[in-house]
Amino acid sequence: MVSAELDLAGLRRVYGRPGSWLFYTLVARNARHWGWTEPGQSKWRCWRAQRQLEGVLGRKLALPTGSQVLDAGCGTGTVARAMATRFGLVVTGVDVLDFHLRDARRLSARAALDGRTKFLWGDYHALDFPDASFDGAYSMETLVHAYDPERALAEFFRVLRPGGRLVVLGPMSPPPEEMSPQGRALIEAYIDDMVFPGAKQYHTGNMNQLLRKAGFQVEEALDATENYLPTSAALYAYFRVPYALLSRLGPIDRWLNMRSVVQMYHVRKYVYWYIHTAVKPL
Template identity: 70%
Template structure:
């Protein structure tokens, strides 16, 4: 399944290989996102941190029960189900990877949530929905993969009703990669290329609010949430540093790109932030 201008080879490699599938299903219980830890909480409780991050999303969406929400890049639908169960939202998830959508549908059917969470194939640069169909749109760690973030933001704006709300969560470079010293830049660029994080080369904490504005949004908040994400980052790094060394020396590193990414990303952590951007499509 291809889309004009969208090459799925990299995404299939990142999410389809054995190591990723194993990691996401066994370790992350099908969630494909980081976690949020409050000050004073233990950093080792990764599933709690993931639940708390989902709760942050639900609170930032700030929509009433029954509101229609688009999950742009839904993965296996963990976030969609959390929004439906904990916030009463009616969620439509789109993704470009057929095996993620199959998982999302299977898990929602198993949880008897097939009516409150609907999943279909869709590229967020070219959404299969009419204008103003949604009260809210969110992207949980997916915009990083976009080769054209401005186009994705324009699509989010189009499918939102006036007054609709957008929440973007995810890792982001602190500033333009071109301004980094060469060693850090080379490390980050090789990591972003391996992970098909094309969007992260284009937008960063300094320019995303401007891109949102150009797409027609009013930015309500650009929250630097790095202190809340750092405990998960540290815990994941501590868990996977040694396994990655073993794989690197004795195994097949190409099959364990996620292990590599968590370890390498830690090495350039001073250049990486996590943000929660909340924006509104102005009412006419």
């Protein structure tokens, strides 16, 4: 059953419009996440940066081949397929958008990965799996959408076996009291536009605490902003002119994702990119 707290209509607006579909399919080649650039690498190769970020995730999960892993908010399954092919993991993805799940299944079948990836409808606040079902879990740029991040983290904890590993990747702001009123107004408009209720509830100041409250031991809270910023800068450079032209032709929210990459650059001063690695104690 769909929770009344889940803003499905908002998520459909963010990901379901033809402009978003074109952006994610043609530009991002189905991935719906940012990228990791090493110092000294060119910022322009965004697809390489995305593959590198998936590599970082696989290494942080650090699980043996054949491990069962949950992908919370799997989108069209790009990350799940990377975990299966590059790290030998067996991935179950859940998402609340039927059209993402449809594409995820189709793309996995096309890559002959349907035996090692599966995709189910599920809200990660209330997962339909027994306790201790998974050796690992990750959330790639999805916890920002959580309507109740504490509940989502508790659910990840429940479905992990003792010793299981969690990696949470994504953007977050500094604590509200550390931002100027102008900065807060900017970031909050962005957060509302993109349906990021989670981003109003957690921030750089409380994420470790929330993980511990769910029962996890925090192994690492990595501020990876320097590795993510080149992707922001490149996307801004690629899209600011098309964005300016399209905004003259009609309502720009048809191109919400293009607007998002342009806006993300404007709010970059208030955005940190973190990778949290946590373990469910034995």
